[in-house]
Amino acid sequence: MELEVRHLRALCAIADTGSLHRAARQLGVAQPSLSTQLRRIEHELGGALFVRARTGCRPTPLGRLVLSRARPLVAELRSLVSEARAAAVGGRQLRIGSTASRALAGWLRRLRRHWQEPTLHMDVSANALLRMVADGHLDVAFVHEVEGSPLRVPEGLRVRVLVQREPQFVCLPADHPAAAKPVVRLADLAHDRWMIDPTVDGEWDAVRRVLRAEGLDPRILHGDYHTAASLVATGEVVTVVQPTSPSRAETAVRRLHGDPLGVRLLLAARTDTELEGVYPDLAEAYGEVARQAPAYREWLERSGSGALVPALP
Missing domain, CATH: 3.40.190.10 (Periplasmic binding protein-like II)
Structure with a gap:
């Protein structure tokens, strides 16, 4: 048997749901069919990918290895399909995710100069947005990391710091x-x-x-x-x-x-190219709202942290 994208997608679904039953429902197939498919995949790869227990399915060490390679491939294919469909109807659309920020309006306004109307997905959970980028549902995410609570950055994501400590x-x-x-x-x-x-x-x-x-x-x-x-x-x-x-x-x-x-402000994407394409506009937008906030501007000037805020004169 030769592995196909649908097989990788099935493995990701089993890992994400923790259950063959729930994964089958998510994929729209019968559970016996998914179980058979999993056995064939495991036979092809030479070992068990999941430990089956009454509490659900957990990846084995081999399973974690396979999933670490499968997830980026599935995400890239999803992005390819999405971008191709967008191009077919008039151009690629930038998909942005963000936690709340006063800089967001200015960033979107600047991005419209270079892109078609960006789509926007807001979420209070920075971790959820990072996962959406890793899974190919978003192109970039602007998030904040609360001091003392490190974010769970998915493997393979590229991250650039906008402000080290706000x-x-x-x-x-x-x-x-x-x-x-x-x-x-x-x-x-x-x-x-x-x-x-x-x-x-x-x-x-x-x-x-x-x-x-x-x-x-x-x-x-x-x-x-x-x-x-x-x-x-x-x-x-x-x-x-x-x-x-x-x-x-x-x-x-x-x-x-x-x-x-304090929080750290981060921009995340799957590639450095995607980061560099949107970072300057975000930096400029953030500098603009920093200038408009008297208390924050005074804090920056007194602390000597003006260099942390792009475009702040």
């Missing part, structure tokens, strides 16, 4: 006593409710770690960025925000004393 600021009600100061201490917020998005990879752990280090145990509410912004405006909570976030009539964005929270 400090995270705090957003509080404009009439909060601490809002009168340019730099806020965590102790100033000891009696406030905090809102954190637990679906953001690493954010909950990082905030909890920082608060505990200060001996603080405030009440924590869970919610997304939009909910947090509205509750800050009504005086209900305080929340962690990106330093590029603007202050508004009802809210104030302030630096945290000692910069205890």
Whole structure:
């Protein structure tokens, strides 16, 4: 038997689902047929690829080796088909994934100068976006890595750092006593409710770690960025925000004393060529929003970190 792409796709499905039954449903085939196909593949490769147990299927060492080579091939073929179809109807479309960022609008605007309208997939999970790039569902992903919670970067992805450490600021009600100061201490917020998005990879752990280090145990509410912004405006909570976030009539964005929270900003793609094709526009867009955020710009100038922000004069 000669291995074909459909065989590699079947192996990836079994590994991803952890079950022959679920993999068969995903592939749209009968389970007995998939089991037979797996035995033939294993016979061709000379050994068992999965350990079958009542709890599911786990790759053997040989299986992990095969999967490490199969996944990029399957992803590349998927990308080839997608790009060919796009070219057939008028040109390739750039597929972008991103976590939340104020730089996103400017990046998309700049990319339109060189590409057709890019597609955009937003996700709070940086790890999920990186996996989508590795699997060929996205071309590039702009993500943040919370300090202390390293991302799981799939093997083979190319990564370029945009900002090595971006400090995270705090957003509080404009009439909060601490809002009168340019730099806020965590102790100033000891009696406030905090809102954190637990679906953001690493954010909950990082905030909890920082608060505990200060001996603080405030009440924590869970919610997304939009909910947090509205509750800050009504005086209900305080929340962690990106330093590029603007202050508004009802809210104030302030630096945290000692910069205890930080993230690393990364751009990921499958090839260096893809990275280099989009990185300059992202760097320029990020520099633009950094200039527009007074507190962040002042922090950069005082810390001597302006070089970390592209296009910041």
